[in-house]
Amino acid sequence: MLIAQITDFHIKARGKIAYRVVDTASCLAAAVAAVAALDPAPDIVVGTGDLTDFGRPEEYALLRELLAPLDKPVYLIPGNHDEREAMRRAFRGDGYLPASGFLNYTVEDQPVRLVALDTVIPGASGGRLCDERLQWLDRTLAAAPDRPTLIIMHHQPFATGIAHMDRIGCDGADKFAELLARHAQVERVLCGHLHRSIQARVGGHAIVSTAPSTAHQVALDLSPNGPSVFVMEPPGYQLHLCRPEGGMVSHTAVIGDYAGPYPFWENGAQIDE
């Protein structure tokens, strides 16, 4: 099973540019084209939040259009730039979102079980796993302890060292780590929010990762007073390959046209000229 992760599209109304710089719709169109062209094709696509920039209905309408070329199931969760009810209205017809409450859900018909968590606090940049959401997660994981499981959530439940992003991290991360420690079937936790590829171990065994944005990236700055700024490094996405022998291996791909491919070898010898 192959899972493509795309994240942090920040789609605006048609024709609008994000932060006076980023044509986020063109960026997502390029990401979707790259994922749609993959061979082998992913079995499912997950979008880990900040689907839109302001959570407005017209932004979700454009998002639907932009995702349409993907002919695989697409599972979305909200980020801090999304608006829960507008997202629900836009995507409820796809059949996987609950009718009310948090946008938590599971996907049960794939070799790896998908558990989607809504970490949004309306109006806030940081996220939260409150007791209600943690209890739902605990019950949900306890219901299938032997199935390899992947959690998707927007806010990262660990400190990254990028100070301004850690200040808008995930409340409840400590309890989440304790909970993960009790559910060894969780292979991975895939997050967005950071607009970079970052990995950490949480809860003793699970690898938690964030993925690059399809649009702009958060500057890599580990100084304690680093400003909240973005850079136009190459956008990307991730491919998570569930191996038949168990476990997952993850790849980060950049989007765009680059020179190559070039051969390493010619006529049985390594090229040395």
Ligand SMILES: [Fe+2]
């Ligand atoms: Fe974002």
